[in-house]
Amino acid sequence: MKNFKTYIEKNKKRFLNELFELLRIPSISASSDHDLDIRLTADLIKKHLLKLGLDNCEICETQGHPIVYGEKIIDKNLPTILVYGHYDVQPVDPLDLWDQDPFQPYIKKTKIHPEGAIFARGACDDKGQMFMHLKALEVLMEEGDLPCNVKFMIEGEEEVGSDNLEIFVKNNKEKLSNDIILVSDTGMISKTIPSITTGLRGISYLEIELTGPNRDLHSGHYGGTVANPINVLSEMITSLHDSNNKITIPGFYDNVTDPSEEERKEMASIPFNIDEFKDSIGLNLEHGELGYTTIERQSVRPALDINGIWGGYTEDGAKTVLPGKASAKISMRLVPGQNWKEINELFTKHIKNITPKTVSVKVIEHHGGQPYVAPTNTIGYKAASNAYEDVFNLKPIPTKDGGSIPIIALFEKELESKTILMGFGLDSDAIHSPNEHYGVSNFLLGIETISNFYHHFTKLSKG
Amino acid sequence: MKNFKTYIEKNKKRFLNELFELLRIPSISASSDHDLDIRLTADLIKKHLLKLGLDNCEICETQGHPIVYGEKIIDKNLPTILVYGHYDVQPVDPLDLWDQDPFQPYIKKTKIHPEGAIFARGACDDKGQMFMHLKALEVLMEEGDLPCNVKFMIEGEEEVGSDNLEIFVKNNKEKLSNDIILVSDTGMISKTIPSITTGLRGISYLEIELTGPNRDLHSGHYGGTVANPINVLSEMITSLHDSNNKITIPGFYDNVTDPSEEERKEMASIPFNIDEFKDSIGLNLEHGELGYTTIERQSVRPALDINGIWGGYTEDGAKTVLPGKASAKISMRLVPGQNWKEINELFTKHIKNITPKTVSVKVIEHHGGQPYVAPTNTIGYKAASNAYEDVFNLKPIPTKDGGSIPIIALFEKELESKTILMGFGLDSDAIHSPNEHYGVSNFLLGIETISNFYHHFTKLSKG
Numbered sequence: 008m009k010n011f012k013t014y015i016e017k018n019k020k021r022f023l024n025e026l027f028e029l030l031r032i033p034s035i036s037a038s039s040d041h042d043l044d045i046r047l048t049a050d051l052i053k054k055h056l057l058k059l060g061l062d063n064c065e066i067c068e069t070q071g072h073p074i075v076y077g078e079k080i081i082d083k084n085l086p087t088i089l090v091y092g093h094y095d096v097q098p099v100d101p102l103d104l105w106d107q108d109p110f111q112p113y114i115k116k117t118k119i120h121p122e123g124a125i126f127a128r129g130a131c132d133d134k135g136q137m138f139m140h141l142k143a144l145e146v147l148m149e150e151g152d153l154p155c156n157v158k159f160m161i162e163g164e165e166e167v168g169s170d171n172l173e174i175f176v177k178n179n180k181e182k183l184s185n186d187i188i189l190v191s192d193t194g195m196i197s198k199t200i201p202s203i204t205t206g207l208r209g210i211s212y213l214e215i216e217l218t219g220p221n222r223d224l225h226s227g228h229y230g231g232t233v234a235n236p237i238n239v240l241s242e243m244i245t246s247l248h249d250s251n252n253k254i255t256i257p258g259f260y261d262n263v264t265d266p267s268e269e270e271r272k273e274m275a276s277i278p279f280n281i282d283e284f285k286d287s288i289g290l291n292l293e294h295g296e297l298g299y300t301t302i303e304r305q306s307v308r309p310a311l312d313i314n315g316i317w318g319g320y321t322e323d324g325a326k327t328v329l330p331g332k333a334s335a336k337i338s339m340r341l342v343p344g345q346n347w348k349e350i351n352e353l354f355t356k357h358i359k360n361i362t363p364k365t366v367s368v369k370v371i372e373h374h375g376g377q378p379y380v381a382p383t384n385t386i387g388y389k390a391a392s393n394a395y396e397d398v399f400n401l402k403p404i405p406t407k408d409g410g411s412i413p414i415i416a417l418f419e420k421e422l423e424s425k426t427i428l429m430g431f432g433l434d435s436d437a438i439h440s441p442n443e444h445y446g447v448s449n450f451l452l453g454i455e456t457i458s459n460f461y462h463h464f465t466k467l468s469k470g
Numbered sequence: 471m472k473n474f475k476t477y478i479e480k481n482k483k484r485f486l487n488e489l490f491e492l493l494r495i496p497s498i499s500a501s502s503d504h505d506l507d508i509r510l511t512a513d514l515i516k517k518h519l520l521k522l523g524l525d526n527c528e529i530c531e532t533q534g535h536p537i538v539y540g541e542k543i544i545d546k547n548l549p550t551i552l553v554y555g556h557y558d559v560q561p562v563d564p565l566d567l568w569d570q571d572p573f574q575p576y577i578k579k580t581k582i583h584p585e586g587a588i589f590a591r592g593a594c595d596d597k598g599q600m601f602m603h604l605k606a607l608e609v610l611m612e613e614g615d616l617p618c619n620v621k622f623m624i625e626g627e628e629e630v631g632s633d634n635l636e637i638f639v640k641n642n643k644e645k646l647s648n649d650i651i652l653v654s655d656t657g658m659i660s661k662t663i664p665s666i667t668t669g670l671r672g673i674s675y676l677e678i679e680l681t682g683p684n685r686d687l688h689s690g691h692y693g694g695t696v697a698n699p700i701n702v703l704s705e706m707i708t709s710l711h712d713s714n715n716k717i718t719i720p721g722f723y724d725n726v727t728d729p730s731e732e733e734r735k736e737m738a739s740i741p742f743n744i745d746e747f748k749d750s751i752g753l754n755l756e757h758g759e760l761g762y763t764t765i766e767r768q769s770v771r772p773a774l775d776i777n778g779i780w781g782g783y784t785e786d787g788a789k790t791v792l793p794g795k796a797s798a799k800i801s802m803r804l805v806p807g808q809n810w811k812e813i814n815e816l817f818t819k820h821i822k823n824i825t826p827k828t829v830s831v832k833v834i835e836h837h838g839g840q841p842y843v844a845p846t847n848t849i850g851y852k853a854a855s856n857a858y859e860d861v862f863n864l865k866p867i868p869t870k871d872g873g874s875i876p877i878i879a880l881f882e883k884e885l886e887s888k889t890i891l892m893g894f895g896l897d898s899d900a901i902h903s904p905n906e907h908y909g910v911s912n913f914l915l916g917i918e919t920i921s922n923f924y925h926h927f928t929k930l931s932k933g
Contacts (some may be wrong), residue, residue, distance in 0.1 A: 037787035098789055104685070149859075167787055182685070194691075208690060212788045221752025225902040227671060227873030228657075230803045231773030232764045234757035237798075238711070238776055241704035248701070282511030292828045294697035299563035299697045305715050310694030313701055321800060324500035324630055325836035326561055327801060328902055329775050335700075337782060337792060340693045356825045365755045373788040410690030411790075439791055440687040 036095035067212035072163030089185035090138030093165035168374025193430030204428035209378035211342035234365030262344035275433035306407035347375030376413015499558035532634035535626030553599030556628030597797035632836025656893030667891035669870030670805035672841035697828030725807035769870035810838030839876015
C-alpha cells in the first residue's frame, strides 16, 4: 500500500482553502432564502468533480435542491464504490451563540484539537466530511493509483429529509449500481480511538398545532375561563412519557427487541466515561429510560424529543395574552424493528386521541427515515477496518449511532448494497449547534483512511 | 343639564381625524425600538392639552417613558376630577393576522358596530378611550360649561406595568390631589347595556427560564440520554393546575374568600349568554375552575395562564435539535385578599421546589399590581350611573372585570381617593389582539357620558 501521507501533507494548505471556499456559502436547505446559495454550492462541487477528471458530471435537477453526480469507470470488471454525501447544512440559529460568523470559516486550537479545528456551519456536517472524499480521489488520481471504479452522488436535502434523493435513487438504479456505498457523516469514539458506525436510528419528525380560541385573547378578561392552548400542549407533551421515561404511545415498542446480553456486554466495553459525557454538555444528572445505560439509550433504544415549542408572546418584556394557538415540533428516534411510517400513524392517532375537546389539533408530518444496521462480517467492513488500522494503528470499534441518515436504509432497499459509515467527527464537534467545528487532523487523517479503503476494498473484492 | 349631542355630532369628523393622528404613532412601550414614537405621542397629547386651555401643561420625565400632565383649576372650593389614561399600546405581533397595518387606522362596519368601528392598535386600549376625555373637556369648554376643576395625567407605561407612574404618584401627592379619579380603560356589557366596573383583578407577571445541557444538542446523538428542557418545562407547567383546574401553588388561595350567595346571585343576574360567549371566541367547550361559573371565573376567581412559551427550533421546516433552554412567560390574575408581592414569592418558591435536578431554573419578575374593589354607594358611582342613564336611557350594571389596571389600587393607597371606571369598550373589540377596534358610536357616546359626569359629580358633591 502506497503511503499517501506525503502528498496530503504537501497539499494540506490548499485542501483547507478549497474547503473554506465551500464553507463560505450558506447552503441552508431548510430556508428558501438560501436557494441561490444551494445552487452555488452544487456548482462548486461539480467544478471539483470535473477538475478531478470524473466523467458524466452533472447537476441533476429534482423537485427541490439538485444532486451533483460524477463517475470514473476505469474497468467494468473492477468493483465500484458509490460515495454519498451532502452539501446542505443546518440552520444557524441561535446566531448570537456563535463566536464568529458561521459562514466565515477560521481555524482555532481547542483542548480536543490542539492542532486546530475548522470552525463553520458545515465544517463537520457534512461539507468537511464530504470533501475528504473529493480530496481522497485527488490523492488516488495524482498518485496514479485509482484501483477501482467510483461514483459520486452529493445531495442538497439531507438536513430536510432527502425526499427528492429518494425519488432520484428509485429512478436511477442502473446509473447508481455499485458494490459498496461509502459515507462519512458520522463520528468516531475519540480523537485516538477510531470506530465504524454499524447502526443508525431511524426518525419520525412531526409537528402539532393546537387551536383554542379563534384569536389571541386578553389574559385578564379571559384568564380562567378558556383552556389555554399552551397549557393543553404542555399536558399533552408531558403525557407522552411515563414516570419511567418510557414513551406512552400505544404500540410504540411493539417491534422493538431488547438488546441481547452479548450486545449489552459489547456496548458496556466501549470506552465511555459518563462523567466526561456529563461534563462535555454541562449536565448535573443522567436522565433517560429506566433500565438502560446512557450508551444503550443513545443507540439501541428509541427516544422522543420536543425539538421546538412556541406560542403566545415570546419577545422582550410582558404581554398579557392568552394565545389562540400553540405548536411543537416533535421527533422520535427509532431502532431496528420500527418503521417510521407506522410510527407516524401511531403518533398521529395517539395525539388525536389525547387532544381534549377544548382545542382542535393539526398534525403535520415533516420527514422520516428507517433505522439501519450493518453487519461487521462483510468485505466492506473489513476493508474499512484495515484502512483505519493503517492510519490510526488501532483496530476500529464497531458502534451504533443515535443519529439518523434516513437515506442509508433506502439505499439498501433500492440499490441492494450495504453502506460503510466511515465517520471522522467527534461528539464535541457541536454539529447542528453554534460553533460547529471539525479537527484539522481528523480531516487529513480521514482523507488518508478513505484513500486506503479503495485499495483494501479492491484487494478483498478480488478475493 | 345641557345637551352636548349637537356639538359632538357637528365635530365628529374632526374628533375622529384627531384620534387617527394619535393612532398613527406606534407607541409600543414594550420595545425600545419605539422610544421615539412614545416621545412623539406624549408631545401630541401635550399639544392637545395646551389647545384645550389647560394650565401647567408639562411632559414629566421619568426613568422610563414620560407622563403628560395638565390642569384647570377654576375654583379651589369646587371638586376636582383627576383623569387618568395611557397613550402607550400593546405590541402588534402576530402581525400577519392583522387585516391591515395596525398603525394605519381606518373605519369598517362590523356586525356589532353597524355604524362603523375604528380599526388600529390602541383604537380602544387606550388611545380611543383616553381621547374621549380630551374631547369631553373640549365639549365642556366650548359650551362654556366646565363645572369643576380637572387634572389630566396620561402615562406611557401602562402596558408594561406603570413602574414609573408609581414613583410619580408617590412624589406628587399634592399636585395630584383630587376628589375622584376618572378612568376609561375597561368595557361595558354590550353595545346597549352600559356597566360600571366595580372591581379589577390584580396581576403577577413572571418568566421562567430552564437550562439543561450547556448548548443545543443534536437530537439524534443525545435523544434519550438528556432531560429535554422543553419536556421538563411542560411537566412543570402541567403541574401548576390540578384536575379540578385549581392552582397548585401552596398558599395561593389562602387569602381568597369565596363570593357570598348574594354576590353569586347578583353575578348570575348579569345579562350573559354562555353560547354567545363561546361563539365570539370560537370555543367548543367551557373550561375553568370546578364549581364556578364563567362570569365568576373571569372576575372573582384568580387564574394562572401561560402567556408565552418558546424553546428549540421554531422556524419553518425541521431541525433535529435538543435545545439547551426553554422559557415561559406566566401571569396570574389575583382577587381581593391576594397581594401580588406575596404571590410572586409563593410562585418563585414553588417553581424552585418543583424544578428537577436535571435542569437549572431562573425566575424573572416582570410586573405586578394589586386587585381593586369600588363600592357602589359613593357620590362618584352615583354620578357616573346618572351620566350613563342620561345617554343610554338605562341604569348601568355594576360588574367586576377580570383585567388589571395595577395603578388603580395604588391611587387609592397614595391619593386616598376612589376611581370610577367608566369604560366604553366591548369584549369583541379585540384589545391586545390583531384587528383591535373601537365602535365609532361607543367613542361618541363615551364623550357625551363623560361630559355629563362632570355635571352630575359637581352637583352631587355640593350636596
